[in-house]
Amino acid sequence: MRTIPYTEVQLHKSASSCWVILYDQVWDVTAFLPSHPGGTKIILQLAGSDATSEYDPVHPEGTLESSLPPEALLGKIDLATMPKAEAVEVGREVVKRAKQEVGVGGGTGHPQDDEWKPETVEQCLNLNDIERLATRKLSKKAWSYYFSAGDDLHTKSHNNTAYRQILLRPRIFVDCTLCDPSINLLGKHKLQVPFFVSPAAMARLGHPDGEAGIARAAAKFGALQIISNNASQTPEQIVANAPEEQIFGWQLYVQTTRAKSEAMLARIHALPSVRFICLTLDAPVPGKREHDERSSNVAASLPSPSALTSTPDSAESRAEVASGGVGKSLFAGTAPDLTWRTTLPWLAAHTSLPIVLKGVQTHEDALLASRHTPQVQAIILSNHGGRALDTAPPAIHTLLEIRRHCPEVLKTPGFEVWLDGGIKRGTDIVKALALGAKAVGIGRAALFGLGAGGQGGVERVMEILRGEVETAMRLLGCGRVEELGPRCVNTRSLERDIYLGEDGGGETEGDRIRSRL
Template sequence: MAKTFTYDEVKQHNSPESCWVILYGNVWDVTKFLPDHPGGSKIILQLAGADATEEYDPIHPPGTLEDSLPAEARLGKIDESTLPKEEKSPAQDQGSVPNKQVQQVVQQQDDWDPDTVEECLNLDDLEHLATKKINRKAWGYYYSASDNLYSKSYNGSVYNKILLRPRIFVDCTHCDTSTTLLGNKVNVPFYIAPAAMARLGNPAGEAGMAHAAAKFGGMQLISANASQTPEQIVANSPPGQVFGWQLYVQQDRAKSEAMLARINAIPQIKFICLTLDAPVPGKREHDERQKNVGSNLPVRSSVQSGSASSTSPAPDSASSRSESAQGGVGKALFAGTAPDLTWRDTLPWLAKHTSLPIILKGLQTHEDAHLASLQTPQIKGIILSNHGGRALDTAPPALHTLLEIRKYCPEVLTKIEVWVDGGIKRGTDIVKALALGAKGVGLGRAPLFALGAGGEAGVERMFEILKAETETAMRLLGCERIEQLGPRHVNTRALEQEIYDGEAGLEGAVLRSKL
């Protein structure tokens, strides 16, 4: 018969010499595993002697625990009656709402306060509902962006500077939102961008997102930091559903190579998305503030350790690894990410380990878009993105970069596919991006909040809302099909004054990329 432990018994084992954790109601001795943990021992030790389930579950796909630890490491059961009280959501515990922003989100719509996803009329409604339901840690991670959140805010508001040009006397009876992305047919021109840790907001996780996307013929780009395995996410997907997989190249290249071999064997995954806009984590203060909320602290990175508010030595140095400052949930996801990628070295290395099409995510200048277009046929497309405003604050929104490309190197739009993400809240936003040459439009926070609002049904509602809004905008512009959208349907004069106006610098960019 399995032994039962009290919480007081477990919390005494909180040192490198004797490290126990509680996971899913079981007590585990992870002392011998500390040196082998991919993120370093510090992450585990910060939760030693405590219930680590809440921190562990959204980050690690099911089965990871059993694959990593021997059976004898499971010591017994925890007496759940002795555990500390569960953390409450912002709506449940208004007295301990972490900051003013949460209160503003919860109270922003006094005249319309949806309680179900069916009552939500737009993506802001879904975010509002999710904020009332998810816990503070999930909210902090999903909502957060770098520094003053300028780029995050402007990602959305920049679309309002573009005006649409409706046409009349056009038969708008029929409207077809289908298109192709990298040659794969999809029924909507928007897709789920690679956003991590979906189960932090709802147990349905990325698999729930996939099921919702399937009902609308939508594409999903699986995060490298998904809370479920790629195999679990694509399981039971209907024939023809399209998936991509996000690659963060690791400092230990062997880990990335092993993952690429695994992805190559999954037929539903049609391409690799090499993410380049966050080689190091940004300073996400809303996320970091959550470290002081509740008795269980969020997981932190050990390789790129600590808070972005404090300076530290090189991330791979011994002093950096032992640095005691704490960071937020997002910080942990960058453990081991390689900051040394280059045009010259990375793409040839990648070609050795996958023959899948490559799309580069995180381009923010026309020069880099031009360089990417020279890498065909290996590179099939690019995603214009500032990482949702989560990396470098005041970096340009995707629309700026798209207009830069149109100004300095428009041939890029015919050589490779150009996708955009960041700040999409309306079907009109989607239509504006498509009219300016984007082939696909990604959504990151929106499906996370939709999942938090209502699980799989919440993500379905997100697709339903955006598809309907996109169709309405297309009809009023006089477009029956996506390919009919073009620059004549938008007025960008108000935005053009903000676009980079220096030298094109294309030849110099090519020379520097070869050094």
């Protein structure tokens, strides 16, 4: 294998001849450009440079070898000819400046909390502590992607604050010696905690443990993990060595080229620990995540930017360079044409696994989904963590809307309602369970846990939440999750914000759907 000087690599940074350096090896990726899932421009921005730091956190091991022919490996880079890398901005000060630019605070609102700076995951007492610790450790790119949400972040913020409007109703003279927070999902899967890890992409941006680290943490707590379609490790790597009793779901973003999704479904079927398919519907197109787009442009930190970055050749190229966030690149190839009429029959032809629909945000869609049992066995009320349509309702609002307009959804045999978004406390989880949710998902919390301390950070997140759930259940006088119910909560403060119907109190579309079905 020949040794190649850096000056030679720099000569190949165009669509007609594109070389990149990966793990000290030089690869010719010219032929691969048209088929790259993230688009051609992303690679061209890295052309003629060392792309390892951009490539490694977001590509599973083995991707190079499976995507490129052996002859694409040209040789080893002559390290002596490499320029001295410029420091990439990382850490708390960069993130603090990014927040100040858009007026976003990172604390809980309590002065003492904002002053508290935990140094280890063991010192973290709540999820805000975890996020603070991770914020100081994460790279600018990772923080921007994890923190970002749609437009002005109203929905992201409201996801959490809505829970504060719900009051708990503790009971006294109840023996609370024993507390069992376990649940059963999809009729047969026993989990030790009532929360699960929602599909969260690009975990290795935050820590090398990645999604596999989340899986190992989930195993220790008997929790479910839904593997992201855009995970930074392969499904096989994530479930490797999982205990026999551990279960996973797999998130599906249907691709415009359906054959790609069909091939992936066939691959997932070979993993017995994956028990259902989570079809994600709340982001058929990417939301406008300004933190991500502003801070995470591909190749922005390279010491020698590619020709594309330096001299965009068109208005279209300049626009793509300016908005090259991680989130937007993940949606390349995602199909925007899914419908009730076409998509579920297509899925039925390619998988017999139960389907969980993620992204339900109205009672009408919840009602429609409940009529598709037994193929659809659950829905996840979700607004994509506030990352899609800003000012969309928090999931807890949608749950209350279902209770008001079509409560039969919560009692449909063989059909469950889960939710995610904005969970910061065990009391948030307990409130959702009391209102009829079967399980509650966390997404950013797992990613920030990784950023704070790898697998150990995720374990600390789960330890905190489990402890808070058990405390809340005991103080409510409920020894088992099944004992939680509407009597445990007061939702009057939220009721005024719940959708009443097209004319503010008359017939809803849900009523018309019910009459037709």
